[in-house]
Amino acid sequence: GAVVSQHPSWVICKSGTSVKIECRSLDFQATTMFWYRQFPKQSLMLMATSNEGSKATYEQGVEKDKFLINHASLTLSTLTVTSAHPEDSSFYICSARTRVWDEETQYFGPGTRLLVL
Amino acid sequence: AQSVTQPDIHITVSEGASLELRCNYSYGATPYLFWYVQSPGQGLQLLLKYFSGDTLVQGIKGFEAEFKRSQSSFNLRKPSVHWSDAAEYFCAVANTGGFKTIFGAGTRLFVKA
Secondary structure, three states: OOOEEEEOOEEEEOOOOOEEEEEEEOOOOOOEEEEEEEOOOOOEEEEEEEEOOOOOEEOOOOOOOOEEEEEEEOOEEEEEEOOOOHHHOEEEEEEEEEEEOOEEEEEEOOOEEEEEO | OOEEEOOOOEEEEEOOOOEEEOOEEEOOOOOEEEEEEEOOOOOEEEEEEEOOOOOEEEOHHHOEEEEEHHHOEEEEEEOOOOHHHOEEEEEEEEOOOOOOEEEOOOEEEEEEO
16 A cells, blocks of 8 residues: 655654654655644644645644755655754654545655754 | 543453453544554554444444444454453544544553453
């Protein structure tokens, strides 16, 4: 089946630095990718929808200048957490949308755990 | 706006017993419905999905779910639970246009011996 990878799988950084997380669709092209964050023992909250070649659409309450999303190709989307602070520590999960046998299908990456000290 | 409600924060069942996890959704049209499972510290695994057609959907690992439009529900069931089923289960709804997926709060399943 289709695979979505994320890199890195975990990252620890100092407060004030920026962190980039990559999301790749390995064996299919994804016109749309989604970024979620998940706090411990909570559900996934959609942060933004990323379309290849255009600006991302952010959900209400998500700071677009803090969470920069770039979808430069049909297989790669990146999320950059700028000037990270401890409250940005979370589990970030991406997903990629594609069409399989005339059905829309969404595949999720394994997640990236970010810890900001 | 679409939304998903999972009324049970956690459920405990005995190994070998049957399981039903509840999910109610709110969406103006016929939604895409999903059940995902997440083990601690892991990503999501799709158990099953409903787009159209037969309202009883079979998934992996012996799970099934039934779409009931009149009740706006999509409950997940398994006839006999195994200890390895202990995990967090998320119900989700996606709009048929942009495929924006909204997740429920999740139900944590505990399995006792």
